[in-house]
Amino acid sequence: MPVNLRRSSGANTEQGEGGHRRAFLGWLTSVGLFGSAVLSAFSNFVFIKPRATYGAPQRFSIGKPEDFPAGTRIAIESRRICVVREGEKLAAISTTCTHLGCIIGISDTGFACPCHGSRFDQDGNVTGGPAPRPLPWYKVSLAPNGEVEVDKDVEIEPGSYLNV
């Protein structure tokens, strides 16, 4: 075994250099193993969150600004949002109840949840019922192809509109 021969000769004749070499190899080994252990552990943590889910996309287009005449509040049930158009301003308010996630309907004074009677005003602030938080507003932007895009991943300050 050549490795054995070399090691024994190194141990006998060049004690100092052999020890140095041994320490270096030990260092290299530990760095390598420890580094890969850390990397794989870290990868595991990252894999816990999926990169894509099978639900409907969170950013979607809802059509042209002309589809929403001034002064209307149009609920898009499949997307669970209500598009509010006031003059030249456009906003999207969630229609998922902050209480237990029912779909909220539009009422004269704002929004009303059919499940437990939560009530919201025109801007989504809670006016009654068990709902703990006001309805979130989502980011609305004008896509380059001229359509209005809503991004449900980004909540914005209530009362901020997109000018169209």
Added chain:
Amino acid sequence: MRLALAIGSFLILVVHGLVFYKQFFHAWERHQSAYFDQARGLAKSETERAAVTGRSPRIEQLIVTSFGETRVDRCTTCHISSDDPRFEKYAHPLKTHPYSAAMGDVQKNGKWERRHKFSDFGCTVCHDGQGRGLKPEYSHGEDHYWPDPLLGYVAQHGWRKEFVSKLKGREYMEANCAQCHTEDNFAGTATVQRGRQLFFSTNCYGCHRIEGLSDGTLGPDLTEVGKKFKVDYLWESIADPRANSATSVMPQFKLSEADLKALVIFLKSRKGMNFSETEIQRYRAKLTGGAELIQATIKPVEITASQMLQQGQKLVEDRACMACHKLNARDGGIAPDLSYEGLLKDESWIQEHFANPRSVVSDSIMPTFRFTADEFKAMSAYLASLKTAPALASGADAYKALCQRCHGDKGDGHGEIAIYLDPYPRDLTKAGFMNSKPMERLTHSIQNGVAGTSMPAWGKLLNEAQVKGVLEHVLTTYTKTPRRELKARKVPTANPVAMSPASVTRGEAVFVQRCAGCHGRKADGKGPNSLDILPRPRNLRNSAFVHSVNDERLFDSILYGVQGTAMPPWIDYGLSNNDVGDLVNFIRGINPQSKGNQHARAIEPR
């Protein structure tokens, strides 16, 4: 030991690092970052800038539920600016998807509006490919095992090199357009319509079935062919039918490249059910005999007695007989010449052949068409009326006009249509065969034809002098070797063994032992050695042929072999007259006298 461990652990770290890098740094992130940078630079107003601020790379996906099973198309992860008109001049993947009026896009105030919105249609409905893939190799379907690669834009490894260039082009996508736009006159699917016409005009309908269009039975059902096969396979199967199935009897049709492409695109559009059909429509169509879904098909024609010939002629032309046969100037280059059919065959023969081609020529590849009895009658009447004999001055002329199509211009049997004939045309250059047969037999074959094969009785078209002229031409031009006097052989003129079940059983035992290697265990001429032999071993179940030869000829062929073929003289291998008698009884026994014998001609001389 320590050194190995150190190097090993270092290598593991490197491998881990590479895996880590590949998992967390993607090409699509770079494309998206590039898009955001460019879009920020291109933004002219605050709103445009606001649209891209705060966005970071992530997997984009379109969920499409309106077209069959739910599709998850992540194509826009890389092609993120496909709907951003500012990127028209950029390179892929950031290039804008082109706008086209042909696809229904309209221009309003200088801005294009799409008819097919990506959020509704996704990408793979039109383009195919693998919607979930995030690497070009997978998402474009370049991977060999993906069934629908990007139509018309991508070739997979393993596709035949000479076809690849022909399988590209945006017209291939019409196959997917036709999944919704099924109308016959839809402008956007012109190639599919052309392919559908070709399906009838090149007689594909005769052999293949497509639900609602045709009901051929000889070839595979093509109702779902577009779902099962990729375009390269479709192209190859038409251009070179034997490439994928060595025993295919499908002829190689003479198609221009454009026609072939149209057929491939039409076939690719056959997916069993299209997106515009609903289950209830299909159910109703089933109840009404498919009437609702039929787009174009062969419709039965009412035959009036007074116009039978004209209608027959029209049918012969409309039903694409000349996709295979020759009739005067039109030649499909696959099946025999019909130009003087009336001289060679009588009307009842033609009609019986229509009803089942294999009842008269047992190995014919002609499909059994499902026309009405009246239509067959009219077509037969028309063909039987073709009685104009060609003017043939010399034997060479006659050979060129009548024989060359099958026996070839070199007389070697490899004529234009030879590969579609079974039995194969005789090789006239083989002196061993030609000179071992008496002149009477050769003359008889020309004059009266060979029963059960495609050799017609030319005696009905040529007078005796002309037959002699042809034979002389063949012997001097092709056979060349001068004839020698034939030695008389000792052959019994009638079978010495009486026909009996015991004799047939003995004959079968001898047959399996001695003959089956070439003639096959079923005596159909398809034994294990048969493919190496030309001429191929005789199909001994070809009743018309077997009935047309007498015992003397069978004895002669078995005992002394057939020179110029692979049939050996069995007398040298220990077969006695009695053994051969048993064999002859066996062969006669498997060809009972029946309907097939109706047109067998007079027993020919040895």
